[in-house]
Amino acid sequence: MNLKRYLPLLEWLPSYDRQAFTSDGLAGLIVAIMLVPQGMAYALLAGLPAEVGLYASIVPLVFYGLLGSSRALAVGPVAIVSLMVASTLGEVVESGTSGYLAGAVMLAFLSGAILLGMGLARVGFLVNFLSHPVISGFSSAAALIIGFSQLKHLLGFNIPRSHLITETIAHAISDINQLNLVTFGIALGSLVILLLFKSRVSPMLQRLGAPKGLADALGKSGPLVAVGTTTVLVWIMGLNVSNGVKIVADIPSGLPALALPVWDLELIRELLPAATLISVVGFLESVSVAKSLASKRRQKIDANQELIALGAANLGAAFTGGYPVTGGFSRSLVNFTAGAVTPFASIITAGLIAVTVVFFTPMLYFLPKATLAAIIVVAVANLIDIRTLREAWAYNKADAVSLIATFFAVLSLGIELGIIAGAGLSIALYLWRTSRPHMAVVGRVGTSEHFRNIRRHEVKTDPHVLAIRVDESLYFANTAYLEDEILACVADCDQVEHLVLIMSAVNFIDASALESLETLCERLHDAGVTTHLAEVKGPVMDRLENVGWLKHLGEGHVFLSIHAAMSELSPRYAAKVA
């Protein structure tokens, strides 16, 4: 059992058959076709040589395939993590230097170590503290930053890197006379090919009679077609020489060499905070896509095992000259719909990428960077998420506020500070809400045993007995508010002799709140009001009894239900019940 948890492949390997292999093989091929240009494009986005993206698409995929609990997750370079790598290294080392590459490898190593450590310590739950609206705001802003970072490749002239979109746009406009028209044409052409393939090709082929599976697979080959067309065009017409179109140029042939990361303690100290964020964000993206795919086939994802598998994948990247990887959203969806039934599909993808690296890199010499930029732009456009904002706005303004705040914080403060500010704000809003709990004075519904809020229902009350339901656990941040509100409530009803606190929604009382409750009982006692409790939950009651707290109620009692309390305390109520 335990071995199966740590080695999920024991689940599927024994029953692996030819049919599964065919299915995995096709999915693996389609993902590889998608991953070659994507891997190179994301490496460029990260400020790294194109081959680093390919190296990160070999060993990590194998490691994840052996250890991951998801059957369909496709691991590799992804847009947001690449952007975070660029933004981190941009502040620490010069782009294009060997130190930059060493930094990327070190980020993969640290990220792997952190993920592995979190998985072994079973603290995967920590990532739950990033709420959905925060992630949505972050993704939208990151997509915009990524998109605009590609402007220089699309327009063909240098624009200084900046996380401020406004600056990027200003630079682009002021230097627009440097526009390389041929490069821009290649970019537009690539965009048209990509968008056509994305939306039109599969339905068209199906109308022409192609089977749905084949049509969908061909629909995914847009990047390959764009790469092929533009590469051939540049090669034949010599556009790189005649028109200065930037190309990928030399990519070293052969598999990456095994190597240890360069051990530089100062560098590690500088990269550690960013590596932690990269790990958390990467893990979140990965685990959310893994969960949504698993639920479609009634499979289960073990978050802690995912941490271990992604940790191993990143360590694999670090030892083979790659950079941080994680499970990608669109790629995994392609893998899943193309029919991947086991992680063996990923291992096939890795094999095909390895073959590409060994034999086909010379064919990519004339590949224009503008095409890769177009691939990135089309890929990240999916990340811009208006729907979550619309839904959050309709449902709960506080969630919408965290989303919008995260979005603007990322755009103005940058990736790392932005997401930290967003997460901090969402936690602060939660604390703020719990610090001002909802309270309701309740009365009896008709002649039933049910009691409801007097403001929302037609109910009967007794002027001598005040029943207040507190809709929140009691803890340090809300005790002062609670005390004030209850005292104000009692002060408003001058005939009150008994206060019944209904504790059905109080799941916990901490030490500060207990002290405060004691003070409240004393003050009410001095004012001639006896405090009672009703519907106290078992775990809460245990604690109160443990420390002998109930003596502070004085004449007050603890009732099983508000019905029982009213039967005892209100002669009027008891008469009606009898």
Added chain:
Amino acid sequence: MNLKRYLPLLEWLPSYDRQAFTSDGLAGLIVAIMLVPQGMAYALLAGLPAEVGLYASIVPLVFYGLLGSSRALAVGPVAIVSLMVASTLGEVVESGTSGYLAGAVMLAFLSGAILLGMGLARVGFLVNFLSHPVISGFSSAAALIIGFSQLKHLLGFNIPRSHLITETIAHAISDINQLNLVTFGIALGSLVILLLFKSRVSPMLQRLGAPKGLADALGKSGPLVAVGTTTVLVWIMGLNVSNGVKIVADIPSGLPALALPVWDLELIRELLPAATLISVVGFLESVSVAKSLASKRRQKIDANQELIALGAANLGAAFTGGYPVTGGFSRSLVNFTAGAVTPFASIITAGLIAVTVVFFTPMLYFLPKATLAAIIVVAVANLIDIRTLREAWAYNKADAVSLIATFFAVLSLGIELGIIAGAGLSIALYLWRTSRPHMAVVGRVGTSEHFRNIRRHEVKTDPHVLAIRVDESLYFANTAYLEDEILACVADCDQVEHLVLIMSAVNFIDASALESLETLCERLHDAGVTTHLAEVKGPVMDRLENVGWLKHLGEGHVFLSIHAAMSELSPRYAAKVA
């Protein structure tokens, strides 16, 4: 009404009479007698000249008296705030320089502005985020640091300032051969006088037939007696010359000059974070003593008005050469028990201190610093709080952990970082607890309409209907846990057809949790289980209906009570009810 809120003196001034004046006069005198040596001692603790402590005991008291909502609070220099001033300025400017004094004045100004701003913005609730255990751990550690910081005055040789007690002790031991025996003797003598007065004098006088009021008042004069005795001793025997006993020496005569704080933007930037902490900690100390005294006489404290009054008091200190002040615990208790009935007592105290500054400072020339150190040590000993730790340990380990962690964090990281770490930990522990909510499968108690946890009560269940009560609001940090637990519960009961989620303790569902609940319903539907809700609170139901969420329940319903749900869903239960 509103004017009375902002000027609480309108409450008591119209009916002020001779009896109140006599009562306030005596209390004001006793507090003044206590405040003269304490004010000087705390100023020395803050690294400031003794007279600064006196200046901070004049105008601030008048301002608080005019604006404060507490009738008995005695404002002035206090130990913890003085320590925080020393620790802040120690890192920014050299002690003993004019920059140091300017820094202290600026801290009072910033603190006043922050408090006033918080009061006008009515954000007094923010201070509730410091829990009682954190404050207790902080106070105990601060008391130790303060006590050991006085070692140099008690032993009569220089010990470098350090927030690490171990370092202070090590220095003291290694240089013990420099011990000034006469100074040490004066310190011991003062300690004996102070402790005798504190515990023995009042009961002894009462046994001898003195009225309790007078006996208690004389009992509070320990500091005055110690100051008088040791000053006269040093003066007559010339101990400052012959034995190098450190004395207070020249204190400028006359009232402090009105002055603006030195406007130095760089200094403000450096002091701002510490000023914020000083404001919050000072306000907490003040408001908690004000509340406890007010409740004894059924008076009310308005936290936001207290912020305004303390803000004005600190601005008053800043413009008259003082340093940050707040309401002191022991001093306010003395004021209260000595019979202060209105804030006029404080104004009398201020007047007496002003008279002291104008006429009596020459009498304090030979006052040994060792005596002031002894006064500080006896005063802060009360801050060491073992009782809260013992109670928290018995009641709730998490609270005890925050207390202990804050204590050690303050001792090892220093005052500011220590309290921030403690507050952060207490919030993290709260979040951690709410991220793993308690859940209970419930069954019917006997033939009643009540349902309780099957693990705690003898109850009846139906294998086809699973009723789970979730004991926490649903928000981003606990949705993943909840989903996993509920799915595991359902997986354990293979006959289940209906799941009823009892929402009586769910006070809120945020957007992340709503999405997660939707996924849960879908997955359960796929597994042939229909999800129902019961006992949904009004505010939660409103939100669900607003966005039309209930369609995600499919065949499921929302029941008013679990009883109604079981009557409908369980034929067995319905039969018994009928």
